[in-house]
Amino acid sequence: MGLIDTHAHLADKSLVCQLPDVLDRACKAGVTQMICVAVDAETAGQAIAIAEANKMVWASVGIHPNYAHEAAPDHWPRIVEHTNHPRVCALGETGLDLHWDDCPFEVQQANFERHWELSRRTDLPLIIHMRDCEREMLTALEKQAALKAPLRGVMHSFAGSTETAEQCLAHGLYISFAGMLTYKKSDELRKTAKTIPLDRLLVETDCPYLTPEPNRSRRPNEPAFVAHTARCLAETIGISTKELGEITTENAKRLFWRMVDK
Numbered sequence: 001m002g003l004i005d006t007h008a009h010l011a012d013k014s015l016v017c018q019l020p021d022v023l024d025r026a027c028k029a030g031v032t033q034m035i036c037v038a039v040d041a042e043t044a045g046q047a048i049a050i051a052e053a054n055k056m057v058w059a060s061v062g063i064h065p066n067y068a069h070e071a072a073p074d075h076w077p078r079i080v081e082h083t084n085h086p087r088v089c090a091l092g093e094t095g096l097d098l099h100w101d102d103c104p105f106e107v108q109q110a111n112f113e114r115h116w117e118l119s120r121r122t123d124l125p126l127i128i129h130m131r132d133c134e135r136e137m138l139t140a141l142e143k144q145a146a147l148k149a150p151l152r153g154v155m156h157s158f159a160g161s162t163e164t165a166e167q168c169l170a171h172g173l174y175i176s177f178a179g180m181l182t183y184k185k186s187d188e189l190r191k192t193a194k195t196i197p198l199d200r201l202l203v204e205t206d207c208p209y210l211t212p213e214p215n216r217s218r219r220p221n222e223p224a225f226v227a228h229t230a231r232c233l234a235e236t237i238g239i240s241t242k243e244l245g246e247i248t249t250e251n252a253k254r255l256f257w258r259m260v261d262k
């Protein structure tokens with residue numbers, strides 16, 4: 001079975017200190033490729049270094065909404081420069097977050113907008129974080145859509161409503177599910193998952209966070225565990241895990257077009 005973990009924070013200290021083992025376990029679980037996602041300029045550089053050293057890893061570079069206020073003036077130009085790197089396949093993670101109030105919302109909005117502008121210039125897709133701000137996110141997406149350029153990207157670790165998913169899909173975005181999908185209380189999310197067209201589905205771990213069942217609360221998350229989320233998603237929509245792996249792999253390669261087999 002082949003799976004792509006489209007969202008892994010491999011530069012996190014819990015994972016980077018045991019990276020060869022983490023990648024080995026991922027291979028054994030059927031993971032063929034993964035995207036190492038940055039949250040700021042420092043982790044962007046680390047993501048690229050990890051991708052250069054490991055051919056199953058690709059990098060996404062960008063500034064997370066919760067860190068946007070901490071970015072120094074030279075950080076954004078560094079992100080822009082990184083987009084020329086052949087192992088960089090996406091921008092982010094970026095987006096909006098009203099759960100934490102570390103970063104003023106206007107700063108988050110401006111940060112999100114500059115990622116969209118960079119996406120239009122480079123054709124690289126955005127990896128979008130949305131937490132407790134579905135209405136604000138849809139407003140931000142409408143503003144971008146009004147510029148008449150296609151919106152390329154994925155709503156990562158999706159936990160919103162079916163209606164929000166529908167609107168994101170209408171804007172051309174993909175929907176990615178993480179470990180939350182496997183939790184007992186996530187019936188609503190599983191109902192939403194059933195409504196997503198197969199050609200817009202992706203899977204991810206968001207590791208080291210959100211460990212899927214059956215390992216939840218037992219272990220920090222890692223790319224190998226994307227297999228549990230994939231199995232749950234396949235069962236939810238009524239197809240085989242193998243088929244789900246093929247579909248989501250094809251989708252990932254279409255969206256993250258720089259990600260080609262070497």
Ligand SMILES: [Zn+2]
Binds near residue numbers: 037
């Ligand atoms: Zn993340």
